[in-house]
Amino acid sequence: MLPELGQIALILALLVAMLQAVLPLAGAQRGKASWMEVARPAAYAQLWLVMLAFIALTVAFVQQDFSVKYVAGNSNSLLPMVYRYTAVWGSHEGSLLLWALVLAIWTGAVALFSRGLPDVVMARVLGVMGVVAIGFLAFLIFTSNPFIRLLPSPGEGRDLNPLLQDPGMIIHPPLLYVGYVGFVVPFAFAIAALLDGHVDARWLRWTRPWTNVAWGFLTLGIALGSWWAYYELGWGGWWFWDPVENASFMPWLVGAALIHSQAVTEKRGAFRGWTLLLAIAAFSLSLLGTFLVRSGVLTSVHAFAADPTRGLFVLIFLGVVIGSSLLLYAWRAPQLSEGESEKSYFAANSRETLLLANNLLLAAACAMVLLGTLYPLIADALELGKISVGPPYFSLLFIVLMAPLVALVPFGPITKWQRENLRKPLAMLLPWAGLAIALAVIAWFVAPQGKLKAAAGILGAAWVGLGTLRFVWSRLRANGRFTPEMLGMTLAHTGIAVFLVGALLVEALNVQRELAVKPGQTVEVGRWGFHFQGVDETQGPNYLSDRGHVQVLRDGKPVTLLHPEKRAYASGGQVMTEAGIRPGVLGDVYVAIGEPLGDGAWALRVHIKPFVRWIWLGAALMALGGFVTAADRRFRNHRKPEANPA
Amino acid sequence: MSNASELPPSPPRSRGAMTFALIIIGLFFIGLMGLLYYGVKRSDRAGRDALPSPLIGKPSPAFDLPLLHEPGKRVTNADLKGQPYVMNVWGSWCPECRVEHPILTKFALTKRVRFIGYNLKDERQDALRWLEQFGNPYMMVIADIEGRAAIDWGIYGAPETFLVDGNGVIRWKHVGAIDQAIIDHQLIPALEKIEAGR
Numbered sequence: 005m006l007p008e009l010g011q012i013a014l015i016l017a018l019l020v021a022m023l024q025a026v027l028p029l030a031g032a033q034r035g036k037a038s039w040m041e042v043a044r045p046a047a048y049a050q051l052w053l054v055m056l057a058f059i060a061l062t063v064a065f066v067q068q069d070f071s072v073k074y075v076a077g078n079s080n081s082l083l084p085m086v087y088r089y090t091a092v093w094g095s096h097e098g099s100l101l102l103w104a105l106v107l108a109i110w111t112g113a114v115a116l117f118s119r120g121l122p123d124v125v126m127a128r129v130l131g132v133m134g135v136v137a138i139g140f141l142a143f144l145i146f147t148s149n150p151f152i153r154l155l156p157s158p159g160e161g162r163d164l165n166p167l168l169q170d171p172g173m174i175i176h177p178p179l180l181y182v183g184y185v186g187f188v189v190p191f192a193f194a195i196a197a198l199l200d201g202h203v204d205a206r207w208l209r210w211t212r213p214w215t216n217v218a219w220g221f222l223t224l225g226i227a228l229g230s231w232w233a234y235y236e237l238g239w240g241g242w243w244f245w246d247p248v249e250n251a252s253f254m255p256w257l258v259g260a261a262l263i264h265s266q267a268v269t270e271k272r273g274a275f276r277g278w279t280l281l282l283a284i285a286a287f288s289l290s291l292l293g294t295f296l297v298r299s300g301v302l303t304s305v306h307a308f309a310a311d312p313t314r315g316l317f318v319l320i321f322l323g324v325v326i327g328s329s330l331l332l333y334a335w336r337a338p339q340l341s342e343g344e345s346e347k348s349y350f351a352a353n354s355r356e357t358l359l360l361a362n363n364l365l366l367a368a369a370c371a372m373v374l375l376g377t378l379y380p381l382i383a384d385a386l387e388l389g390k391i392s393v394g395p396p397y398f399s400l401l402f403i404v405l406m407a408p409l410v411a412l413v414p415f416g417p418i419t420k421w422q423r424e425n426l427r428k429p430l431a432m433l434l435p436w437a438g439l440a441i442a443l444a445v446i447a448w449f450v451a452p453q454g455k456l457k458a459a460a461g462i463l464g465a466a467w468v469g470l471g472t473l474r475f476v477w478s479r480l481r482a483n484g485r486f487t488p489e490m491l492g493m494t495l496a497h498t499g500i501a502v503f504l505v506g507a508l509l510v511e512a513l514n515v516q517r518e519l520a521v522k523p524g525q526t527v528e529v530g531r532w533g534f535h536f537q538g539v540d541e542t543q544g545p546n547y548l549s550d551r552g553h554v555q556v557l558r559d560g561k562p563v564t565l566l567h568p569e570k571r572a573y574a575s576g577g578q579v580m581t582e583a584g585i586r587p588g589v590l591g592d593v594y595v596a597i598g599e600p601l602g603d604g605a606w607a608l609r610v611h612i613k614p615f616v617r618w619i620w621l622g623a624a625l626m627a628l629g630g631f632v633t634a635a636d637r638r639f640r641n642h643r644k645p646e647a648n649p650a
Numbered sequence: 651m652s653n654a655s656e657l658p659p660s661p662p663r664s665r666g667a668m669t670f671a672l673i674i675i676g677l678f679f680i681g682l683m684g685l686l687y688y689g690v691k692r693s694d695r696a697g698r699d700a701l702p703s704p705l706i707g708k709p710s711p712a713f714d715l716p717l718l719h720e721p722g723k724r725v726t727n728a729d730l731k732g733q734p735y736v737m738n739v740w741g742s743w744c745p746e747c748r749v750e751h752p753i754l755t756k757f758a759l760t761k762r763v764r765f766i767g768y769n770l771k772d773e774r775q776d777a778l779r780w781l782e783q784f785g786n787p788y789m790m791v792i793a794d795i796e797g798r799a800a801i802d803w804g805i806y807g808a809p810e811t812f813l814v815d816g817n818g819v820i821r822w823k824h825v826g827a828i829d830q831a832i833i834d835h836q837l838i839p840a841l842e843k844i845e846a847g848r
Contacts, residue, residue, distance in 0.1 A: 277668075281675075301689035315690035323683050330679060334672045378682075381689045 007072050010060025011151040017053035017108070018141040020046050024111075024134030028127035032199070040127035044115045047130050050137060051112035058105045061150055062092050071157030074098060074150040080163040082546035082574060090174045091164040096298065096314075097150035099177060103294070104140045106178070106185045111137065114189060114214070121210060128196035129189075136188055139321040147314045163546065166573040166580045172232035180225030180252055184290045186218025187255055190262065191287035194280045195329060198336045203280065208270035211283070213634035215266060216492070219259040220630030226252050227623035235583050240516065240594055240611040242619055245398040247302040250377040251293030254370050258286045261366035263630070264359050272421055274349075274356055277337045278363070284333060288326045289370070295322055302380065351423040358416045362409060369405045373398065410464045410504065413497055414471020417490075418478060436474055440466035454512030461508025469501035488636040496629025503622025506615045513591075515612040518598075522605045526557070529610055532593060533557035539597070539606055547571040547580075552597040552606065556586055568597040568608075592616050705820045710812075711802035718769050718777055718791040725792055727818060734821075734844050735764035736837070737812045738788070739800070741772045742780035744808040750827040751784050754811075757833050758787035763813075763841055767791035770800055770808050813837060815844045 024046035031039025061074070065088045070076040078094045093099040111133045118126060144150070167173075193211040197203045229249070234242045243249065262282040269279040296302055299315030350356035379393045414436070419429050444463035451458035472494055479486055519527050523538035537553035550570045556563045566584030573580065586593040591614035598607030705711075714726045738754055740747040758765040767788035769777045774793065781791070794800055803812070813822040822840040824832060 295686065299690055301686065312690050319683070319686055319690055322686075326679060327683075330675060334676070337672075338668055378685060381685055384692070385685060385688050 006060045006063055007069070007151040007153065010057040010064075011149070013053045013056040013060065014141060014145055014151070017050050017057065017104075018138065018145060020050045020053060021134050021137035021141055024050060025131050025138055026134075027131075028134070029131035029199075032124045032127040032131070037123065040123050043127045043130035043134075046134065047108075047111045047115040050134075051108040054101075054105050054108040054141075057151075058092070058101055061098060061101060062089060065089065065091050068161070069157075070159070070161045071153050071155060072150075073152045073154040076154055076158050076161040078164050079161045080546060080574075081160060083164055083169075084545045086171075086174065087164055087169050090168065093177050094164045094168050094173075097144070097148045099181075100140065100144050100148050100298070101150055102178065102181055103185060104137065104144060106181045107133070107137055107140060107188060109182075110186055110189055114192075118210065124200070125193075125196055125207075125210075128199055129192040132192035132195045133188055136192075136325065139325065143314075143317050143321065147317050163573060166547070166571070167236065169546075169573075169580075170232060170236055172228060172236065176225060176228040176232055178225075179221055179228060183218050183220070183222025183225050184252065184255060184293065186214065186221060187259060187283075187286040187290050189214035189218065190266075190283040191329075194283035195332065198280065198332045198340075201336060201339065203269070203276050203340055205270050205273065208266055208279075209639050212263075212266050212270060213636070213639040215259065215263055215283075215286075216630040216634040219256070219263055220627040220634070222252065222256050222259060223623050223627040223630065226256060227620045227627070230623075231620050234616070235585055235594075237581070240514075240583075240596070240609070240613065242510075242616065245376070245395050247377050248297050250373050251296045254373050254377075255286050255289040255293060257366050257370040257373070258282060258289055261363045261370075262286050263633075264362050268356055268359050272350070272356060275360070275363075276340050280337065280340070281333060282363070282367075284326070284329045288322075288329070291318075291322050291325060295319060296377070302377065350421070353419075353424045353426045355416060355419045355421050355424070358412055358419055361412055362416070365405055365409045369402060372401045372405060376401075407464075410468060410500070413468050413500060414474065417472070417475040417493060417497075432474060432478070433471055436470040437467060440470055451512060453515075457508055457512035461504055461512060464508065465501045465504040468497060468504065472497040472501065487638070489633050489638070492629040492631070492633030492636070494629070495632060496626045499622045499625030499627075499629060501622070502618050502625055506618030506620075506622055509615040510613050510619070513612075513614040517610045519608045519610060520601050520605050521608055522603065527608075527610075530612060531559050532610075532612060533560065534595065534608070534610055535562075536606070536608065538604075539600075544571060547573045549582075550597065550600075552584070552595075552608070554584060554595050554608070556593055556595075566593070566595045568595045570597050587617060589617065590614060705804050706823060708820060710814050710818050710820050711799070713792075713794075713799040713802065715792045715794055715799055718767070718774065718793040721774070721793070725790070730764075730766070730814070731818050732816055733764055734813065734815045734841065735766050737766045737768050737814060739768040739770050739803075739805055739808045739810040739812075741770045741808045742776040743772065746827040747809045748784065750809055750829070751787075753828060753830055753833065755785055755787040757837075762838075764789050768800075768805075769793045770805065771795065771797045811837075813840050813844075815847075 023042060027039045028043035028046075031037070031042070061072075063069075064072045064075050065079055066085075068075070068079060068081055068088070070079070074095065074097050075091075078091050078098070079088060083091065091098075093102040111130060114133070115126075115130060118129075121129075190211050193207065193214075197207055226249075229252070230242045233244065234240070262279070262285075265275050265279045265282055268275050295315070295318045298318060299312075301315060376393045376398050414433055415429050418432055440463055443466045444459040447462035448455050448459040476486075476494055479490065515530060517527075517529050519534070521527055521534070521536040523536055526533050526535040528534075533556070535555040535557060537555060539550050539552045542549045542551045548571070552566075552568045554566045554568065556566055564586045566586060568584035569582040571580045571582060581596050583594055583596040585595075591612060594611040594613055596609040598609060600606055710727050712727050714724055717723045717725060740751075754765075765788055767786075767790070769791050772793070772795065774795075777791075777793070781788075797805075809827055811824045811828055812820055815821050821844060822837065824836065828837075
């Protein structure tokens with residue numbers, strides 16, 4: 005009964021989305037207030053309906069209703085309770101439903117928090133979001149219905165993919181989607197502005213906090229995914245340049261560019277056309293990412309099933325949304341820049357130029373990731389054989405593009421808008437650059453291995469960190485006024501410094517050993533010792549596990565006991581590794597268990613990973629920076645025009 | 651850059667540059683959509699990511715293996731010549747084999763082609779019990795306990811399925827569990843080709 009209710013709710017949500025799309029947009033063009041008024045109630049109605057559908061599916065999972073095909077395919081009577089909730093988005097249909105729910109939440113939030121917006125803007129923004137909702141709800145209902153029944157009902161379900169039976173998976177997909185889908189808000193605002201025909205500072209004050217929040221969530225989502233891969237996949241890596249990772253990373257890069265260009269447009273009125281294009285691009289890349297992940301066009305560790313009907317549907321939707329946005333842009337954008345005033349002109353030495361460089365570098369990095377991700381497809385289309393470019397390509401090009409960006413970061417905040425004497429920021433930062441170089445030289449001599457990478461990591465991190473500190477110092481000395489916007493920027497830039505420490509030092513200093521050990525044996529790796537006590541079998545709720553016991557010694561003294569596991573899941577016989585990790589601020593010790601080698605010996609994989617946690621700490625700081633910026637009170641002061649008091 | 655402060659403010663961009671940029675973006679977009687359309691079209695091609703087996707079109711490797719049910723009797727590749735046959739590699743230790751087993755059984759019951767089992771790296775008792783439990787659709791089951799001959803066949807696990815024609819040439823191979831679609835769209839067409847070629 006309940007699944008049918010969910011089904012009906014979804015269909016109603018689609019009808020409401022149609023109302024929400026057509027009436028307000030038409031009303032805004034024709035100036036009909038009554039049509040525009042539909043937007044807000046429709047947004048709320050859509051939120052409730054999609055939420056109802058989502059709850060219906062969740063209940064089906066919790067109650068183990070295997071007569072629902074999707075539940076039977078992704079759940080099992082042995083599945084622990086927590087994972088019954090997360091199994092809702094464990095596969096294609098449910099994760100699309102989550103997509104639709106997140107979209108409905110963003111739409112509802114815009115309707116709720118943007119009461120001060122002029123009615124025309126509001127109608128257009130919600131209308132555009134309605135168009136997007138139509139696409140996804142139709143996709144759900146016609147190609148990926150999660151409520152289809154399986155009659156007669158099977159007595160037992162297949163299991164949730166064991167890779168997803170992990171606490172990290174509880175919040176990774178929702179966070180990622182909140183970020184991903186969140187770019188629909190700046191997109192909708194951009195389309196509204198293009199329909200309206202002009203962009204002003206007010207428009208940007210409305211959009212900026214949304215962009216920052218969405219970007220912050222996307223940052224958290226990506227970081228969590230990376231963290232999950234680190235401890236669950238048992239390879240000890242934290243980023244694989246896998247197509248699905250890239251799919252979320254591309255909107256992140258463009259989103260980062262968008263955040264900066266929106267700031268320029270808001271404060272100086274410059275880059276208007278570019279900002280709008282980036283807003284369109286960020287959401288287009290989110291859609292493209294959804295397409296890449298959901299169509300199975302590319303193969304990845306995430307191994308989603310390929311279904312050409314679904315792929316074609318998303319592709320057509322993608323084409324319509326992006327194509328019409330670009331057409332609208334081509335038609336309207338040339339007129340937008342005509343309104344740029346004297347104020348928006350700037351000299352070559354100015355903060356605008358620096359931010360332009362930031363944008364170009366981030367956009368180029370995104371294009372590079374896109375090319376690398378689609379390369380196997382291009383190679384196949386041109387019949388060059390089965391080729392994929394892999395980490396060497398990505399890492400090299402990414403470093404080439406990001407190094408200048410890192411070099412420029414400290415200059416941005418201390419350079420004046422419009423025109424700056426180049427000597428001033430240089431003089432301000434010169435001593436700090438000297439200090440950063442000195443630290444890098446020390447790192448060169450201290451590092452036992454990977455000297456170049458260690459020195460580069462310290463140089464980049466110290467340069468960004470100290471340069472950001474210099475900005476804080478000069479602000480505090482000048483007048484002490486420190487807005488949340490500045491604080492957010494400071495946090496995010498500090499996050500870059502922290503991230504650089506983690507990413508480059510782990511690359512430089514990582515030690516990895518494949519060992520064959522017998523119970524009772526102790527193996528030394530640097531100053532760490534690993535005393536292998538043996539493996540025993542333990543029974544989990546829905547798996548059988550080979551659980552290893554490894555005592556970790558540091559300089560001969562016992563530090564901790566780690567339990568790396570290999571779990572064989574009952575339902576599919578899939579084997580998963582669970583690494584044993586001793587976390588630490590200065591580095592992790594990571595032990596994964598491999599195959600039995602006979603004679604009681606086991607293969608052990610041991611990693612020493614210095615500063616690896618700083619990678620995710622840095623990402624968390626960046627996300628926090630986005631949230632703090634969005635909280636700036638300046639953005640909340642959008643009263644209606646005087647003629648129409650609220 | 652050093653005397654940039656004396657530079658005039660940057661001039662507004664020309665219309666021409668804007669149009670040019672828009673055309674580039676448009677072309678890029680169209681190209682991308684074309685590429686993705688191509689990707690969608692080929693996305694259901696089974697085995698699109700599998701490397702083509704070097705054995706396809708080559709004679710099947712020579713082997714001399716005992717039968718599972720009568721270990722005293724041995725079978726060689728020469729014994730199987732004359733008629734095409736499907737050889738399914740399985741093991742009682744292989745969970746995926748259970749998944750494909752009913753589908754293969756249904757296919758075997760059509761008696762379209764000789765259907766031979768290749769029991770890989772298994773204990774004899776386990777293998778017999780497995781067949782008792784899930785049914786034995788095989789005309790005969792060859793036992794390769796050590797997995798030596800499997801190396802010559804290029805087998806790297808179970809399940810794998812081969813189609814060999816009457817001249818002993820390997821015509822088709824599938825790695826992983828077989829489903830009805832693979833039988834209908836790949837195995838049977840390959841079989842029809844062999845039949846038509848004769």
